[in-house]
Amino acid sequence: MSGQPDTVGEQRPLFEWDWVGRNMDRIGERVVEHLELTGVAVASGVLIALALAMVSLRWRRLHAVILGIGGVLYAIPALAAFAFLVPIFGLSFPTAVIPLISYTILILVRNIVTGIDQVPGDVREAARGMGFTRARVFRKVELPLAVPVIVAGTRISAVTTIGLVTVTSILGVGGLGAFILQGFRTLPIYPTPIVVGVVASVLLAILVDLALLLTERALTPWARRGSA
């Protein structure tokens, strides 16, 4: 860690394939850790956001308040959030995951509410007219029809979270960021783990995005027929 150009010893090559071969097991572990953090954060985020969205839909005035708080949480830098939580939880999983959850709230609540708001009034009216209870309308009509918008929000949250999880490595909770840290804490700088960490994180984001997209298509068979 120096402001001066790295001149210590020889430079290592930018990428060494045999490092990857030697470290396949560790890469696998790191990916699992990365996915665990992402999964816990996004799943908790979706559950919390769903609850907050229902509150927003029931009491419209609270919607702006909830979005306002979500906006503030979203604007707080990850490093600052860690700074606030480390004194309480130490360098631990909760310290890493709580900020990650908080970043998903804004996007998810907004998308769930928008998704349900855009359900055509006549569809809702028809369901009510057939004797659906309010709760049943929500579960059977509004929520399914809002799936594309909700999944869109989840995709954004998941991809953003995967990127942020690389930073949580400074808390020593693992994930692909650990490779990045390892790479530049070694002297001379070891670029291979850095490249592996970054590239794997990007690939993971793309794959998770794709998986969620396929989930959406499976959940909304009606959206594909007819319009295509």
Next chain:
Amino acid sequence: MSIFDQLVSWLREPNRWSFSHPDGLPYRVIEHLQVSVTGLVLAVLIAVPLAVVLAHHRKGAFLASAAVNIGRAIPSFGLIIIFWLAASRANIDTTFWPLTLAMTALALPPLFTNSYTGVQIVDPATVEASRGVGFTEMQILRRVEIPLALPVILAGARIAFVQIVATVAIGAIVSDGGGLGRPIVDGFAQGATGYGAVLAGGIAVAFLALLSEALFTVLERAAVPAGIRRMSATAIARR
């Protein structure tokens, strides 16, 4: 010593309020803002002209949607590291420019997408009418499309800038700079005795991010053309 005591005693250490000494909190605020503002300005200069011209000609729509997705998938930490690595290989000082350019790269997607969308959603009838009365394409862009798109462009700048302010701090992990991230990262390195520094940096950077958000929100509102503001006011009143 409680966390609060640690914070107070850290703030009382020598040079803590210096603008010129690297230990100073104000020094780090300035550094943080230098990186952030330079990064944003460079991104604006690159992304906005490109986006508005492309949007005017309805070209490159895929870029607008792909940009944000790519931007999200690339971890900002990775971006910082890559620029830092490149600078260190090229024997360039790693304190300012690699981090700043990483911030520019980070800001490009939201700026590009918002500028593109902002121009694209201008009512086609308005553009048609301005062409019909004899505006040149440049005049349409400058007098009609850009003023009407300005709030959306500024929203992109807000998103980009808040993201930059948050991310500059991460730069402290890899470089000597990193603005307000410096005390946080150094504090972490000291373990339990460093909480005062961690907390001070955390509060300062959170405050800076929220302040930036608030300032840009005000700017955004001010940029909404008066005629549109009245329109949305009546639209809300009608509901």
Next chain:
Amino acid sequence: MNEPMIRFDAVTKKFAESAEPAVHELSLDVAEGEIVVLVGPSGCGKTTTLRMINRLIEPTSGKITVNGVDISTTPAHVLRRGIGYVIQQVGLFPHHTIHQNIAAVPDLLGWGRDDVQRRVTELLTLVGLDPDWGTRYPAELSGGQRQRVGVARALAADPAVLLMDEPFGAVDPIVRARLQRELLALHRQVRKTIVFVTHDMDEALLLGHRVAVFNTGGVLEQLATPVELLASPANDFVASFLGDDRALKRLALLGIAEDTLARGPAVQAGEGTDAARKVMREHGTEWAVVLDGERLRGRIDLPALRDGHPVGEQELRPVETMVRRDGNLRGALDAIVSSPDRMVVVLGADDVYLGMLTLEGLTAELAG
């Protein structure tokens, strides 16, 4: 005849995405000060034709001249500054005040501030808006008012030609009727050459000096005055587009000719009851209209006559069915049919009695 203001010479427009041309070999002249309405079903190329005049669309082949000049030789934006353009969605600049909107072209042309101010005030008055409204924004105006501003903006630099693309398509029927009347009044004042696109045949017949009926594929089926069009449509397409009530529409375009009017049972106020009875007998009616000199005072029925009291001393009943001399035959027919006496009284200026029109008279007028 003078050089036409606008001339289409064998103009064809093909769009890349479709095999059929949007406009096919169109030749058309528009005289100075004339209103030509392009009408037809959607996809007939009427809007394409209009938009070729200000080069928003470039023709594939053929030549268009405005005021004798081939428009392809003038830079598009320069050409457009000399041609007013009004569209259905109006397209006012939402971020500009009414004043700034109307001043758009004068500003482009570099007019001085005072000239612009004077012109904006003049135009607001011309289109029937309060000149003080210049400081308002488009969002504060109703649809009809916005369309008036759109017309004012198009007229701002005093262009010789005005292009209007379904300008009244988005306003409600009552406002539309008013805007149509105002456009005709405006035209009488400023005498612009107007090319007007609509899909509404009634609007075309009302506004056009000549109407060009287009068919799909951009074919001009007929170009004629409204009366000619209704009297002798060129083919079945034109006839069906004119509608089943073609004859009635034609009546609406025909004025009342004074020489087909009958004098009818009319007595002068002050004449004796015998004279009145005689007039009624001669016309086979049990009523007569009462005149005071040339002017109509009312009507009197046979049972109301009292011997020894000259006509006019009794209470007169108002004449319920009458039309003005400058009305049209359709209004007259409507009045005749709804009158129990099967006639309509026709009045000139200052309530001067001109005569009566009956079904027979109306038939004679159509034949003549």
